Structure formats: C-alpha cells, structure tokens
Amino acid sequence: MSSIRFDAVGKSFGGGVLTLQDINLDVADKEFVAIVGPSGCGKTTCLRMAAGFDFPTSGRVLVGNSEVTKPGPDRAVVFQQFALFPWKTVTENIELGLRNKSVARDERKARVADAVAMIGLGGYENSYPHQLSGGMQQRVAIARAYVLDPQVLLMDEPFGALDAQTRVVMQEELVRLARLNPRTVLFITHGVEEAVYLADRVAIMTRRPGRIKEIVDVKSVRIAERWDSHSRIEDVMDLESFVHLRTHIWKSLREEKAGADH
C-alpha cells in the first residue's frame, strides 16, 4: 500500500505568507495524479513534502499509512532542476540508488543498461552531465528514478526540458510503463494535454495561496471512450472526449492566470 495523502495541509515559509492553504488530496495506491497550476502556486512545495524535504506548517502528509519524516528510495524524485551528480558519469548517476540498495553487480549492470536504452542515451554511458544537453540530462534524471523501481514516483515537470519529439516518446513510454507496472505517481506539469494524456486524475491549483480548486476525473472517460485502443498520442489527443477535458482544464486555469493580471 503506497497511497499519498495530503490532509488539510498548510505551508508558509519563514515569514508567514501562506504558500499553501488547506490542501486535501488523496493519491490512491497505483494511481497517477497530475497537478497543474500557475507558476509559484506551490506545486513543487507539495511534491517536496511528499518526498520528505519540506514539512507542512499545519496538517499532515502521509505516504502509505505513516507520516513522511524523511526522504528515501521508496519515493523516487525527478527534480525540476535535474540535480544530477556532475562528477558522476551517466551510468554512475543511474547506478547509485541501486548500489545503495545493495543490488548485486550483475543485476545492477543489466538494470542500468535497460534504463539507458529506455531513455535513448546509448553511447553516452561514460559522459559527464555537462557534456549532455539539458534534455539529455533530464532523461538521465528520469532513468535514475525509474531504475529504483519505486513504489511511489514523484515527478516535477520531468519532460519540461525536452524537445517535442522526445517528449512524446517519453510520454508514450511512461503510459506504457504505467499500464505494464502501475505505480503511485504524483506528476507536476504545465502541460494540460500532457496531464490529461498521462493521469488518472488532474488536480488544478489556484494561485497563491495555493489551494486545490478542482479535481478532474480522467480515468473514467479514458476507459469509457477506450483511449487505450489508440497507441499513438496524437490519435488520443484528437478524440472529442480528450479535447473536451483539455478545454475544461484550460478554462479553469485561464481564470487563475487572468486573476493574476489584476
């Protein structure tokens, strides 16, 4: 059981300005929930509290049935700023988590090789991060999290630095993995289409102080409209049911952005 539960969570940093207010969100075991919201509304802060890097000022954050007290490899994080080890090669970056778990050498090498193949970085195994483009670094950060095979995946705009083609490949791969081997995923994105394509539910946040404004159920529509029968992302995105959900979320977000202009 690896659910994530935000229970009446409030957060203010130092001074006292409220960053997050009364966040209630349940991500069920093996459910994929995406969070969208205006920049600075506190999405990363939510994810960091689930990861155990920040702690709520009021309320509780639970993973499984226990309150989060510290970070750990059961909750793999893909950071918004990649956070690779600059002094480690691609392989060494991906391998560290497995070494920490004392995975045997042969299995480790095999799993790292699979991960490198998945992110399409064959040939760059011995490169250092600074020798890679931003998008390539982001893929290494994704592989470093995937390779742990964690119960919970916390992803902060993981495809933000990718070009459109690579992003589509990674999105399709994520959907494939999610069907094959479902995980509890909390996924932050600015891409509404990406959220609707990947998630079971999409949580929309308000601008500061961040609250959950609305939670949109995508999964029931996806099943009813048989989105999975289309293997290609562009076919799904053309479906009327998809467009309908996307537009709904867009409008909801637009109200928030318009509010910010006053």
Added chain:
Amino acid sequence: MPLSRRSAVGVTTLAVVALAWVLLTGVSGLVSPGRFPTPADTWAAGIQAMMRGYGDATLVVHVLQSLKLVALGFLASIAVGVPLGLLMGWSKTAEAVLNPVFMLLRPIPPLAWIPLAILWLGLGDGAKILVIFFAAFVPSVINTQVGVKTIERPVIEAARMLGTPRWRFVREVLVPGASPMIFTGLRLSLQASWTTLVAAELVGALAGLGHMLNLAQQDLYPGMILVGMVCVAIFGALTTALLGAVERRALAWKRTRGGAA
C-alpha cells in the same frame, strides 16, 4: 594562445631576464658583485654546494631535507584540515563551535608559532613541521568549508532521496562536490608551506635550504644566497606542478564542454 606559442613567450621572458642579469652585474658592472652576484659567481657557488657541500651538507642533502619538511607539514595539514573543513561546512553546530577558535587563530602569523613549537618539540624537525602545519592548515580548512557550501542543495537532496549511506555520501558527494575548492585550498596550503619553510629552518637547523640561506647571509656570500633562492623557486614550482597534475586528474569531470564524450 596555443601551447607552443605560450611556452615560447615564457622562454623569451626568461632569456631577457638572464641577459639583463649578465649585462647589469657582469659586463657593465652597474651593480656591484657584493650586492648581487654575477652569473659566474652563482655558477661557482652552485658547483661548490653540489660537489663539496656548504654548511656541513651537500646541496642534495639540503634540498631533500627541505622537501621532507614541506611534504610532511603539508600532508599533515591536509589530513587534519580537509576533514575538519568538511565537518564545518556540513554541520552548523560544528561551524558554530569551531569558527570562534578560527577567528582567534587566523590573524596569528605562522612564524609567531615558532617559539611555542620549539618549546614543545625542541630544535629538531618536529617543531619545523609543526610551524609549516600551522601555516598550511588554515587555507585547507577554510576552502574545504566553502567548497561544501557551494554544493547545490538539490544535488544533496538527490543523494538523500537515493538512500545514500553516510560514508558513501561523504566519499561520493561531499568530497567530490567540494573538490574544486578543496584544490584551491591545497594550492594555497602548498604555497604557505614553502613560504614558511625558509623561516622555520632559520632556527637550529643542521641542513635545509633555509639553513643554507642563513649561513650564506652570515658569510656574506651572495652567490650562495642566490643558489638557495633558486632552489626554493625550482622545487616550489615542481611541487606546485605535481599538485596541478593531481588536480587535473581529480577534476577531469569538470573539463569544459566538447571534451571527449
């Protein structure tokens, strides 16, 4: 500038200095040999020091003695300074406890430790190594401490998220993350070791370049003074180059883009 061109410029500069030396002291006699030795005097002094020795030992013995003191003082300062710097950079408590001590110790010139060092350890090598240690210690601590603080927070968080155990975290995250600054500290420490060496050897030494310089001054022997100074310069530069080679290997991951992939 390409490497060959740079070394050509360097060689030219040295040649001009040598020429000026010859013209000023030997040929024109503008500078009297009693103040600054001619090339011929210096050469003779060098040969004498190497073959027959000066101050009860040959030049090789003097050089080896000085190298030994510098190496031991420098290595001791790293062995204590780098771990202490790591601790102070990482732990706010350690920093709060140790920083006041450092504020007090830092302004003391390393040479002011000589009387205490002799009182504690006598006139042997120990006291000299201790003085070099004090001089080299501070830069390695301070720079290591700063180096730890320059590690980006997300990188440290990533290591924690991956469940990195403590000693692996120190070895594979803290040390390499701080290593660019650690090496800056080591270069300053090495420099401080050499600057302190000569002064440390002025007192009660039986061999060493500082001892040699001190004797040459008492003997009013400018040629030998210059030989001693040139030796300090050469071996200072050699050890610095050695440290630079180690640094380039250790920081290979930092080389600029476009390096071999």
